[in-house]
Structures are given as C-alpha cells and as structure tokens.
Amino acid sequence: VSSQAVASPVATSTRRPARATRGISLVEGWFRFHAAVVYVFLFLPILLVVVLSFNGTNRSVTDWQGFSLKWYQAAIDSDQVQRALWNSLTIALANALLATTFGTMAALGLQRVRPRLRIAFDALTYISVIIPEIVIALATLVLFRLVQDTANPVLASIGGFKIGLGHWSIVAAHVLFNTSLVLLLVRARLAGMDRTYVEASYDLYATPWRTFRQITFPQLLPAIVAGFLLAFTFSFDDYVITQFVSGPGSQTLPLFVFGQTRQGVTPLVNAVAAMMLLITLAVLLFGQAALGWNARRSGSRGQVAGVAGIVAENAGGG
C-alpha cells in the first residue's frame, strides 16, 4: 500500500469565503461520518458472532446467560467438528500448495511465450476468476461424474475398486480458481520488477537457474506468499464448490456450519464460526509477519509489501 504523503486538499481551501468553508466542512463531516458508518457496518456482524459464541445459554443464541466457554468445549469434543476441521485443513493446504506452484510456474512461463498464446491464456485466467462460482461448481461436478461413470466399470474389472467424489475432487476444483489468483498476483509483481538486477546477474555470468534463485524468486516471494495464503483461505472457507463436489467422507467446516444453520443459528454454530474466523485471521497475520521478517532479513529498503496491500492493489486492477 502506497504510503506517500498526499497534500491535503483541505489546506488549499482555507482562504475561501466563509460560506464556501461551511459548505466544505459539512461535506467533510459527511464523508467522515459515512466512512465510520461503513466500517461499523463491516465489523459489527462479525463481532456479534464472536461475542455470541461465548454465550452460556442452552436456548436461543440471543438470550445472554453469562460468559462461558462451554460451546467451544462442545465444538472441540464433537467428532463431526473434528473431522470437518481436519478435512478443511488438509484440503486447503493441498490446494494452496498446488495452486501456488502452478500459478507461479505459469506466471514465469507466460513471460516467455508469443503474445497470441499469452492472450489466450489470459482469457482463460480471467474467465476462471470472474465466472460465477456456481458455474465452476456444477461444471466440475458433471465432469467428475462423467469420469467416474467411464472409469469405474474399467477399474472394477481390473482391480475391483472404484473412485468416488471426495477430497481429491474438492482440491482439483479449488485449484482451478486459485491457480488463476496466484498467477495474477505473481504476474503483477513480475511486471513491476526491476530488470536491471536480472541483467546484472547475467553480466556476472550467473546461470539462469542461479539468477532465478537469487534475484527473481526473492523479489516474487511477497506475491507468492500472498497467493498461497489467499488460496488457503479461499479453500478453507469455500462453500459453493465444495458442496457440489464433496463426497460422503469429505464434509468440511463450511458444509457443517451451513447444515447446522438449517435448524437455526445455535451457540455451537457461533463457536465453530468464531474458530474459523480465528484460523483465517491467524493465517493473514502469519503471512504479514513472514513478509515483514523476510523484508528485514533481506534488508530491503523499500516498503514492506503486506499481504493485505498486495491483495488490495490487485483486486483494484490496473
């Protein structure tokens, strides 16, 4: 996030006539008020979930019966929650590892191809990012079923086993969207990179591999880390795609939470939800810390590119 000081536009208007000044301060006040309201609007619901998860009630969520950790205890003791948590974590991790690898590789590869191929690749990248999630969900479901129906008779005759939907299908479907995400992040970073270092490295007779390892990769690292964390979080929180392509043994936390809310919001749901919030925010903080640590270690003088900053800039496009 750019932190350069911006000349305050208010300062230039101090010599305006009184009437205009009053008009301006009214507008200024309204701007501030609007921003405050929006931020309250953004945070209040999440805070409410967290607060209500500590409710010691046995009945309605809103019926406050004093502070208690019993719903956390209930959530941790529940076999279903434990399994869902484990599934969510393993799926998210596998997805993040694959998507980060594939996305980074593709971003590097795209630098080296003809414009026509790059445009085709870009089109697919943008489509996979912008297409409504439910289309990806149903299309991959249809594909996986087709693969199953074609392969299972063959597999049954040769090995006596069959494939069904499960962890693998969720990971495969998540990787599509997340590869594109990582690709866009890493490529934006590549575009903004200073080529002189790479050229200097070549001038010093470094091999391409060594140049990549010592020059390119460290410069790309913030984008790669941001992409990894984004992919992990997306997968960990995803409901739509997961619901379509999950199998009998692969219930994740979002599926569990959604299923529970069909019978109304319970304090148990709030406790699980609060744990999910905690995990995703911990991931964000961890990434931020890792990037800060990396920047200090490599002694880069530039501003620390935070995960949030990278995400914000790229969501903004350019």
Place this chain on the structure above:
Amino acid sequence: MTTATAPAGARRGRGRGRALTGLLLLPAGAWYLGLLVVPILIVIVYSFGVRAPDGGYAPAFTLDNYGLVLSRPQPFLTSLGLALAGTALCLLVAYPLAYFIATRGGKRKGLYLVLLIIPFWTSFLIRTISWLVILGPRGLSGFIETITGNDTQLLGTPVAILIGIVYNYLPLMVFPLYVTLERLDRTLLEASKDLYAGRWRTFRQVTLPITWPGLITGSILVFIPLMGEYVIPAILGNGKVFLIGNVLSLDFLASRNWPAGSAKAVGLIAIMLVSVTFYVWITNRGRRDRDVSVL
C-alpha cells in the same frame, strides 16, 4: 525477453528453453483445459439432452431445456434485478468511502484498506450467517416490530438479500474505485475550481469521468458473481427468494435434472460473456491501443 544481454548459457539451446516454457505452463494449462474448458463444453452438450430416468443426463437433441428457461424466466429476472440493484447500492456506498480513503486518508490510507480487507478475508458463509441473527425476529425485525407495531419479517425478503449483498461485495467495489481515485491528479480539481466550477460540477465533469474505469471495473466485479450468487439467498432468503444460483443447485443436487440445469447454466454464462464484452468495449472506447485487460 532480453536475449541480447543474456550470455551464451541462456542462449544455448532454443529447444531447451522452449521445453522449459512448455513445462512451466503445463499444469495451469492442463487445469484450464481439463477443469474449465472441457467441463463447460460438457455442460453445453448436456443442455440439449434429456434427464435420465434415475437422474443425470441421457443423450438426445432437444431445445426443450432452453424453452423452459424462456417460459419460466422468473429466477433470471429476479437475479438480474437484485444483481443490478446490488451493484448500484454497492456503488453508492463505495464511492464516497473510496473518495474519502484516497483523498482524506493521509497516512492512515493503509490502515483503512486493511480494515476493508479483514472482513473480506473472513469466510463469506460466516459473514452471511451473521446477518441471520441481526435481521431475525430477535434482532432488527423484532425491533422494527416493537416500534411500528406491524408484523415484520426481514428474512426472506429482497431487503435482507440486498443487505447481505452490500455487506459481502462492498470491498470489491471500493478497491478499483480507490485505485483510480488515488491516481487522480489533484491539479485538475484545482483548475476546475479556478474556473469557478462548483463542487458538483467539478465532480461531474472532472472526477467522475476520470474514475469511470474504476467504476466500471468495480461494477463488473460485483455484477457478474452476483448473477450466480447462491449462498446469500440460500441463507437470508428463507427459501422465498429464488435466484438462478438456487435453481441451479436444486436442478443439479436435488432433482438431478442435469440437462435443465445445464441450459440455465449456459444462460448464466451467456449473461457473463455479454457483460464482459460490454466491459471490454466500454473501457477500450476512446482508447485506441489494443491493450485489452479484463480486470
């Protein structure tokens, strides 16, 4: 590539370089082909088929599935209406906020952006569920009921869905607007002022045209996913507000009428393609270079 500055090592085998490029692009390319292009082609083929007796797809060639989409367009119209209203609402809320952060943010700009990212980073599902309690009979609905004395049920109404939409999609609108507003050349505003233009006129004739690209990008980023929105109506709609997303979920997961669902999915993809084409056209209008960027 700056092959000119690369020494012999980098220049040696052209074939090896090409193999490496292919290898780098292989996994992502395979995923795009296998999990995006092929599945969508299958959906298109299925949309002309019929439902197998036990659900799924049976080969056939019929246009009945599309006929059904046209004869019962209600979910599409509801989705379109809510997506347009949701995008407009997001814009109304996001523009002043983005303007505030970009021009009044000062040193706290980064903080303001991070505060937007944090809720956006958390689970979409949980963000939506959090409104169940707030809008429910013991929340806002009950509150309005006590004040007005009228029976009020916000959940299951388009109002609840719109609140959920603005809540979840707002950052997607703020970021692109912020980026264009941040780049806004302040001297233009000064010039406008010096020419005795009022605030409103300056906004309409200077600020708005300059931030147009961000406005369009944000609107597309919000509108397209909104057309396929599924979680918000499923949770806050109480089964009363039906969007395409919900109908697709029913077709594919409940009644397992894949061909009928596929036709609706193709309709949704068509809407997306029209929006994107419109977007590319409008952003490249007046800009004569062929630099096409979708995001």
